[in-house]
Amino acid sequence: MDSLERLNQTIASTGAKVVTSAHPAATAAGVAAYAQGGNAFDAALAACFMETVALPMKCGLAGDLVALYRRADGGFETIVSVGPGPQALAQGAVLERLGPRSVGIPGAPDGYATLHGMAELPLSKLVAPAIKAAELGLPWSWVALSYLDEAEELLGRYSPHHPYCPHGRRPQLGDLRRLPGLGQLLAAFADLGADLFTGEHGKRLVAEVQSRGGFLTLADLSGRPARRMPAESLALGDGIDLLVTPGPTAGPRLAEVMRQGANADADLVGIVRAERQQARARNREALDEGTSVVTAADDQGNAVVVVHSNSFPRFGSGLVLESGLVLNNRPGRGFDLAAPPYARNAPAAGRVPQTTLHAWALRHGETLCLGATPGGVNQLPWNAQTIRDLLAGASPAQAVSNPRWALDEKDELTAEQGVQFGTDAAPHRAVQRFAHRSVQQVIAMRAGLPHLAAADPRSGASALGVY
Numbered sequence: 001m002d003s004l005e006r007l008n009q010t011i012a013s014t015g016a017k018v019v020t021s022a023h024p025a026a027t028a029a030g031v032a033a034y035a036q037g038g039n040a041f042d043a044a045l046a047a048c049f050m051e052t053v054a055l056p057m058k059c060g061l062a063g064d065l066v067a068l069y070r071r072a073d074g075g076f077e078t079i080v081s082v083g084p085g086p087q088a089l090a091q092g093a094v095l096e097r098l099g100p101r102s103v104g105i106p107g108a109p110d111g112y113a114t115l116h117g118m119a120e121l122p123l124s125k126l127v128a129p130a131i132k133a134a135e136l137g138l139p140w141s142w143v144a145l146s147y148l149d150e151a152e153e154l155l156g157r158y159s160p161h162h163p164y165c166p167h168g169r170r171p172q173l174g175d176l177r178r179l180p181g182l183g184q185l186l187a188a189f190a191d192l193g194a195d196l197f198t199g200e201h202g203k204r205l206v207a208e209v210q211s212r213g214g215f216l217t218l219a220d221l222s223g224r225p226a227r228r229m230p231a232e233s234l235a236l237g238d239g240i241d242l243l244v245t246p247g248p249t250a251g252p253r254l255a256e257v258m259r260q261g262a263n264a265d266a267d268l269v270g271i272v273r274a275e276r277q278q279a280r281a282r283n284r285e286a287l288d289e290g291t292s293v294v295t296a297a298d299d300q301g302n303a304v305v306v307v308h309s310n311s312f313p314r315f316g317s318g319l320v321l322e323s324g325l326v327l328n329n330r331p332g333r334g335f336d337l338a339a340p341p342y343a344r345n346a347p348a349a350g351r352v353p354q355t356t357l358h359a360w361a362l363r364h365g366e367t368l369c370l371g372a373t374p375g376g377v378n379q380l381p382w383n384a385q386t387i388r389d390l391l392a393g394a395s396p397a398q399a400v401s402n403p404r405w406a407l408d409e410k411d412e413l414t415a416e417q418g419v420q421f422g423t424d425a426a427p428h429r430a431v432q433r434f435a436h437r438s439v440q441q442v443i444a445m446r447a448g449l450p451h452l453a454a455a456d457p458r459s460g461a462s463a464l465g466v467y
Contacts, residue, residue: 015465
């Protein structure tokens with residue numbers, strides 16, 4: 001058995017019910033939801049709530065949510081809960097990429113609440129593990145510390161007294177991070193649901209943003225951004241269908257890339273580059289990152305992928321409240337701030353910005369695979385590579401751990417050791433194996449067999465099964 005096979009055994013699991021997430025504590029919370037009688041939606045939500053405490057620099061109640069799911073008694077649907085541009089944009093307010101003038105309307109509360117409509121357990125039970133973790137503390141991991149280090153200048157500029165470095169001291173690996181304020185906010189969400197930010201919590205959020213020069217208002221927080229829509233479908237041939245989340249997510253862009261690049265001989269790098277150029281020309285490209293992923297499938301036939309995000313690569317807008325809540329910069333990062341006013345992705349009040357967030361599913365007869373990854377502009381190429389590996393016969397564990405390439409915002413191509421480009425490879429910079437910080441997660445459902453689940457080894461993701 002070689003080292004890769006041993007690695008695959010540590011990142012893959014099977015079971016009648018499965019759950020994956022970007023943090024072991026979140027995956028454990030999902031398993032606990034199953035143990036209490038919950039379904040896949042309960043498991044996914046419990047994992048999401050734990051991620052808001054374990055990875056608050058990437059996702060949380062002030063962020064956004066995109067989900068792709070199948071209910072046991074129906075077809076594929078999606079939830080897109082991304083906050084629209086604030087009303088001040090109609091009065092001449094000018095967005096910035098970061099800081100108080102980048103802060104967006106949270107879509108996560110309405111998104112989580114909409115998903116909960118398909119769950120079995122009360123919200124109070126689903127948030128309970130995350131509340132306890134916020135009070136008792138979770139250890140800092142090397143991944144979380146790296147996000148903190150990378151955001152040092154951002155936080156120093158906009159939130160110099162943030163709670164992630166108590167008393168101004170950088171935490172060390174293994175130190176406990178206690179965020180009881182986030183636990184209290186989760187408890188309030190269990191009571192208020194989608195109305196979390198329409199009352200006192202919203203007033204405090206708005207007061208903080210406006211005191212620093214931002215223009216978000218309480219009226220902006222009164223909307224319900226969650227939209228339930230059918231998944232978009234593309235036939236790839238041989239009875240295989242690709243299902244994706246619709247716009248303004250990048251799902252349709254992924255479908256276009258796979259329409260041209262499903263074949264193993266196709267130049268996937270060239271196809272992605274060409275599609276990216278077209279997106280730029282049409283003002284459809286978004287650059288958001290700061291994202292996490294959860295997946296779950298149960299023994300009733302329910303399956304769900306949740307992608308939730310604070311936008312910018314880490315710590316969102318850079319505004320962090322005393323509770324530890326990170327405010328997103330979806331409008332500042334998602335809109336094309338240089339686009340003419342009539343452009344599809346120009347800043348506008350009530351307009352939902354384009355987002356790199358998306359999820360996908362492959363359906364072939366009675367076999368179904370679902371997945372997603374964080375990664376900002378690299379979500380699309382990383383998902384495309386994973387899908388093509390699955391189409392070529394790779395197992396979920398192989399698909400999430402195979403060497404991969406990336407294209408950054410400046411279009412520089414980097415490739416992990418082992419990537420095979422073929423004879424016409426574009427110039428690229430080689431990086432170490434597992435150097436790209438993706439968190440790809442895939443679940444596979446097969447008739448008459450246990451589900452398969454796999455989680456990317458690059459950034460601490462985990463997969464667990466329950467029989």
